[in-house]
Amino acid sequence: MADLPIELTDRSIVAARRDRNALDVGTPYSFLVEPERTHAGRIEDVATVFLTNRECPFKCLMCDLWQNTVEQTVPLGAIPRQIDFALQRLPPARHLKLYNSGNFFDAKAIPREDWPEIVERARGFQSVIVENHPKLCGPPCLDFRDRLAEHGVELEIAVGLETIHPEVLPRLNKQMTLDDYARAVAFLAEAGIRVRSFVLLRPPFLTEQEGVEWALRSVEFAFDRGVSCCAVIPTRAGNGMMEQLAAAGQFSPPELSSLETVLEEGIALKRGRVFVDLWDAQQFATCRRCVDARISRLARMNLQQRSEVLIECADC
DSSP: OOOOOSSOSSSHHHHHHOOOOOOOOSSSSSEEEEOOOOSSEEEEEEEEEEEBBBBBSSSOOOOGGGGGGGGSOTTTTTHHHHHHHHHTOOOOOOOEEEEEETTTTTTTTTTGGGGGHHHHHHHOEEEEEEEEOOOOSSHHHHHHHHHHHHOEEEEEEEEEEOOOTTTTHHTTTOOHHHHHHHHHHHHHHHOOOOOOEEEEOOTOOOOHHHHHHHHHHHHHHHHHHHHHHEEEEEEOSSSSHHHHHHTTTOOOOOHHHHHHHHHHHHHOOOEEEEEEOOOGGGGGOOOOOTHHHHHHHHHHHHOOOOOOOOOOOOOO
């Protein structure tokens, strides 16, 4: 892999950013309910609350989640109030995702003093899903698991794998190794905590074909280590550094056809659930005529976990 003319460090990644969004620490920056196929094979509604909190300490090369974070730890009680704000405005759901643009078990992001109130709000849900860096998966995860279990609520943790490519992963500045990831998943699995993983489709430095190949290899790696679900995320521009890499010829967003291939082949593995992230997926299509039908097909495949006939289009 060629040397880079761009420095990939915390300092350079932060320097490439634009301003973050103005946020109110009393409200989540977004929330929604959407259906998802569960590990039990049922399609059930999931309420997702995107919490406003302190920025993640890991400055990953491709991340744009910092745009909806603040610079200081939020006041005590702010996170429970945000959850209340969202749940009061959402329809009922069976599962609750608390995504905080970083790591739930980073005490500077989610104050542990708020855990009792967070757990109280989780009562009545079947499961709570949070996100966390592999290096922050430790005893606090077990404590939170036990607090939820007292109310019959299961904990699931989403862990970013991104890619197993031996040269690309270190360049992502995620500050973890595959051994770190494997240890975290083994620790959580032994503790009875279900794990899902995020996998990138075509991170920087890969061609389109390599992007598909390494996404699928990464999905298999995750399943080999006991993960029950993989969410494949197409790598997007928009954080400043990705634009610099694109200008240097080191990054191009994936094509919608690659997302289709990864979902089809991932489901065919029959190792666990495979989802593709369809947020703003129109940007990856080159044909306006068939894009809506193709994205609808992917959404159905996400839910049903079986392939459908490809959409035929006279224009492409």
